[in-house]
Amino acid sequence: MAHNILYIEDNPDNMMLVKRALESRGYKLMEAVNGESGVAVAQSQEVDLILLDINLPDIDGYEVARRLRASDKASLAYTPIIAITANALKGDAEKALSAGCDVYMSKPINIRELWARVEAFVPAPDSK
Ligand code: MN
Numbered sequence: 002m003a004h005n006i007l008y009i010e011d012n013p014d015n016m017m018l019v020k021r022a023l024e025s026r027g028y029k030l031m032e033a034v035n036g037e038s039g040v041a042v043a044q045s046q047e048v049d050l051i052l053l054d055i056n057l058p059d060i061d062g063y064e065v066a067r068r069l070r071a072s073d074k075a076s077l078a079y080t081p082i083i084a085i086t087a088n089a090l091k092g093d094a095e096k097a098l099s100a101g102c103d104v105y106m107s108k109p110i111n112i113r114e115l116w117a118r119v120e121a122f123v124p125a126p127d128s129k
Contacts (some may be wrong), residue, residue, distance in 0.1 A: 024115060043080070049081075067101060
């Protein structure tokens with residue numbers, strides 16, 4: 002059953018918002034509050050999709066994406082990564098895609114867009 006979503010995000014308000022939104026659809030949210038720990042979770046656990054903040058306190062989201070794509074764990078070459086960018090107009094989106102992300106969303110997070118983008122890769126367990 003594919004429904005494990007890893008969210009790498011240092012902002013607790015965004016984490017709470019996304020946790021509630023995705024758990025209401027039956028997904029399981031795994032949380033990482035910085036880039037290094039996010040990479041570690043992705044390497045060691047079964048993750049079906051990754052939501053990736055770009056502005057993180059240690060390594061940035063671009064570096065996270067590059068490390069995931071270069072990982073020895075083969076599945077991380079194609080696990081979907083959705084970048085969540087704060088500065089879409091400043092080239093964040095293009096940089097996120099070149100770093101290996103599949104798509105991007107802009108902050109502030111819109112819940113309907115989040116559901117649609119996640120469901121495009123991983124069907125919602127509770128959807129009917
Ligand atoms: Mn951030």
